Amino acid sequence: MSRKPYIRTLSSTSWWLAQPRYIRYMAREVSCVLIGAYTGVIVVGLLRLSEGANAWAGFVAAMQTPASVVFHLLALAFALYHTTTWFNVTPKAMPLQFGDTQVPGSIIIGAHYAGWIVISAALLLLAGV
């Protein structure tokens, strides 16, 4: 009897199609493309604002074109997915223990969502919604 271990190969480009949990993971990771692109839009907005009233008016008009609305809806969907996936793992990354009592994960997650609602509401109120 001789040893001849067989090594199975895995596609480095399509491995994530094998299981739903890998697809969910990749959707979470791809959220960075939308968040990054949206951050780019903010930078452009700041530059236009610094250039004066006319440049800013052009930017505001561009934000209301159909293509822009579609982009922002898509970005919102991925940003919300980022928010939920980020909050839902907080007890894993930052568990809390007082004495010998461990704080239940649901409380840590719930506190993040509560903070999120307060911050979002404050931002929307500040903007005037």
Place this chain on the structure above:
Amino acid sequence: MARSNKPIVWSLFAAGGTFAAFVTPAMIVVTGLALSFGLLPPEALSYERLSGLIENPIAKGIVFLTVFLPAWHAAHRLRITAHDFGIREDGLVMMVCYGLASVATVMAVYALLSL
């Protein structure tokens, strides 16, 4: 094995991810969707109002964070995602991702300083 330098970018990734989780959805609604869907009157995002608001140095600092943190979060995650999609040229990917985040950071500082 040597200890990694990843904590530098990872701390930005983690801080940016947390910041984006709390702030980005509402920001997208305000800057990208509210006017189109009639949630805000046009005056809310008028030049006079915003250029007035942003004169406050604290406001400038907060606006800087809304660019700086999500940009570095996205850049680092994009580097990892490129690897997950089978792109193995990590050096090049790193330069592109962190380069884009650096450009966004510098341009935001430039715009904010000239406001």
Place this chain on the structure above:
Amino acid sequence: MSLRTFELEIMRYDPDKDSEPRFETFSVPCEEDWVVLDAVNYVKDNLDRTLSYRWSCHMAVCGSCGMMINGEPSLSCKTFMRHMPDKIRIEPLANFPIERDLVVVMDDFMDKLASVKPYLVAKEKKAVEDGSYLQSPAQLKKFKQYTLCINCTLCYSACPQYALGEGFVGPAALALAHRYNLDSRDVGRSARADVVASNEGIWECSFVGACSEVCPEHVDPAGAIQQTKIASTLDYFKDLITPGRDK
């Protein structure tokens, strides 16, 4: 007890004859309370005595009967036939070389496990007659979850970064490193960091989280690795401010 017959598609590989693995199908009449391991044992006892696989305790303690069951890394002793469809595909654990049939080569995992010093590194060695190192229940609770690891390596089979990465230390070894780092009696954290906080250690992890989902003992290696990332990041900046602080 009712009998139900299942088709078991089992991956076979004989290094002396096969150039690559192949599937062989067996019809197995199963009792209501059988687990997959019982069905595999039935094949070995009644249909093909050459079938090779590892098992020992039959009660999710020894950690040796891990297999891919319909594509999911599972302990075959903990997976009930009554929850299974009529056709079941059984393969050796993914991401490991196949030695023979369902037996995989675990050397890589064993080396990586040893590299993180998964044992108590005490401040000073105590003689047996001097008694044990004391610890409060609260101190024990901080890491107890991570002591439950049975080294079954299902987490390595679920981890794409172990499969794709170049030398990733992997979930179970890093969770056990974290277990000792959190132990109030242990002072080995800095010694472990040379492996744990290297590029091949925690930083190869992208928090897919699959390791924790498949863990039969709910150890949560993914959580352990993220906690280690936070601790190592704090260490990194502390070291920048005060070089040589832990020497």
